[in-house]
Amino acid sequence: MAGQVRKKVDTKQIDKIIKSYDKSEESLLAILQDFQRSFQYVPEEGMKRLSKYMGVPESKIYAMGTFYKALSLTPRGRHTCKVCMGTACHLKGAGQILETIERELKVKRNSTTEDQRFTVESVNCVGACAMAPVVVVDEDYSGHVRQSKVMDILDKYK
Amino acid sequence: MEKITITIDGKTVEAIKDQPVLMAAKENGIDIPALCHHPELENSGGSCRVCLVEAIQGGRSRIVTSCNYPVRKGLEIRTDTEQVRNIRKGVIELLLCRVPDSEVIQNLAAKYGIKEPRFFTDEGESDRNKCIACSLCTQVCEDVVGVSAISMQNRGRDKAPGTPYHKDSSVCIGCGACAYACPTNAISMKDEKGVRKIWGKKFKMVACSVCGKPYIPEAQVNWIVRTTGKERSFFDKCPDHR
Numbered sequence: 001m002a003g004q005v006r007k008k009v010d011t012k013q014i015d016k017i018i019k020s021y022d023k024s025e026e027s028l029l030a031i032l033q034d035f036q037r038s039f040q041y042v043p044e045e046g047m048k049r050l051s052k053y054m055g056v057p058e059s060k061i062y063a064m065g066t067f068y069k070a071l072s073l074t075p076r077g078r079h080t081c082k083v084c085m086g087t088a089c090h091l092k093g094a095g096q097i098l099e100t101i102e103r104e105l106k107v108k109r110n111s112t113t114e115d116q117r118f119t120v121e122s123v124n125c126v127g128a129c130a131m132a133p134v135v136v137v138d139e140d141y142s143g144h145v146r147q148s149k150v151m152d153i154l155d156k157y158k
Numbered sequence: 159m160e161k162i163t164i165t166i167d168g169k170t171v172e173a174i175k176d177q178p179v180l181m182a183a184k185e186n187g188i189d190i191p192a193l194c195h196h197p198e199l200e201n202s203g204g205s206c207r208v209c210l211v212e213a214i215q216g217g218r219s220r221i222v223t224s225c226n227y228p229v230r231k232g233l234e235i236r237t238d239t240e241q242v243r244n245i246r247k248g249v250i251e252l253l254l255c256r257v258p259d260s261e262v263i264q265n266l267a268a269k270y271g272i273k274e275p276r277f278f279t280d281e282g283e284s285d286r287n288k289c290i291a292c293s294l295c296t297q298v299c300e301d302v303v304g305v306s307a308i309s310m311q312n313r314g315r316d317k318a319p320g321t322p323y324h325k326d327s328s329v330c331i332g333c334g335a336c337a338y339a340c341p342t343n344a345i346s347m348k349d350e351k352g353v354r355k356i357w358g359k360k361f362k363m364v365a366c367s368v369c370g371k372p373y374i375p376e377a378q379v380n381w382i383v384r385t386t387g388k389e390r391s392f393f394d395k396c397p398d399h400r
Contacts, residue, residue, distance in 0.1 A: 060309055062323065
């Protein structure tokens with residue numbers, strides 16, 4: 001991603017994750033999920049080493065990595081900030097809220113801040129329309145969010 | 159191989175049990191359009207939906223993909239009724255929206271009388287202008303060639319074949335089987351001055367010792383020698399001069 005400083009991945013950590021599983025194709029997804037948890041993304045080096053260890057073509061592992069929404073090929077932030085863009089939230093001004101976040105955090109929607117603090121996403125409905133407009137940070141739901149107050153919510157997450 | 163008789167378009171024909179209806183029809187001179195099925199690949203087919211036919215069995219009628227529907231006793235197939243033609247036309251119209259630049263789909267559409275698709279088209283999305291995401295190329299690469307250099311990536315409307323990270327593949331042998339199998343000619347492969355370019359990677363080609371024409375990538379020769387034990391000298395001459 002443009003302007004993003006990518007840390008060198010820890011190959012020892014990669015090997016440790018891989019070795020903790022059985023040498024079986026069934027472990028592939030679990031290992032990719034562990035990569036995601038440890039590094040906030042699935043590193044290229046991880047796929048390469050996994051492919052070698054399992055004897056599974058790299059292209060197949062890459063296909064898995066791009067298929068699942070829970071896996072990301074670029075580093076995600078420490079926190080995920082979802083702004084609901086469902087019909088109710090949209091009418092209640094979710095667009096301006098998202099724009100405020102984009103401006104204040106200097107980030108485009110569906111990408112990650114340079115300091116890796118937040119990944120900002122627009123989502124289609126979080127099923128809490130009565131609370132519109134809704135912003136979800138990690139697992140915490142905030143309802144009736146106002147443009148002037150949204151940054152106070154995000155400030156709690158470091 | 160058990161031979162049984164089935165009915166296709168009112169004609170009683172002989173077919174092999176469990177063989178795909180599409181093949182049984184073809185062997186009896188009945189043409190069903192199909193894109194994503196390849197007779198050499200057992201698991202191919204079922205994704206382009208162009209080969210839809212009406213299958214009647216035990217008094218029940220269903221619309222099925224003939225490329226992977228098995229021939230069974232008492233089966234009756236209709237390939238050219240108004241209903242079948244209409245459904246197939248709809249499928250082709252949607253394919254045309256997806257890959258408006260593909261000549262194969264354009265010709266098929268013209269044959270079914272589609273002038274302009276009624277829906278939004280993906281025109282100008284050059285990345286996958288002609289690809290209908292049938293995954294025949296990745297199946298050939300895995301099952302026939304045996305290298306798995308490419309795979310279907312992403313999901314939904316972004317699904318497309320490619321090498322990992324869109325980088326030069328470390329395992330691709332440049333054989334071009336994927337381009338050959340592609341039903342819509344969506345994979346670009348160019349041979350120029352003894353160099354083949356495919357999936358963004360360049361392959362040096364071996365020239366025929368008789369006519370001097372470069373005809374096979376070196377990497378492919380190495381692969382065949384390594385996996386089959388064939389003599390390297392076999393590849394000195396091209397198939398025309400062997």
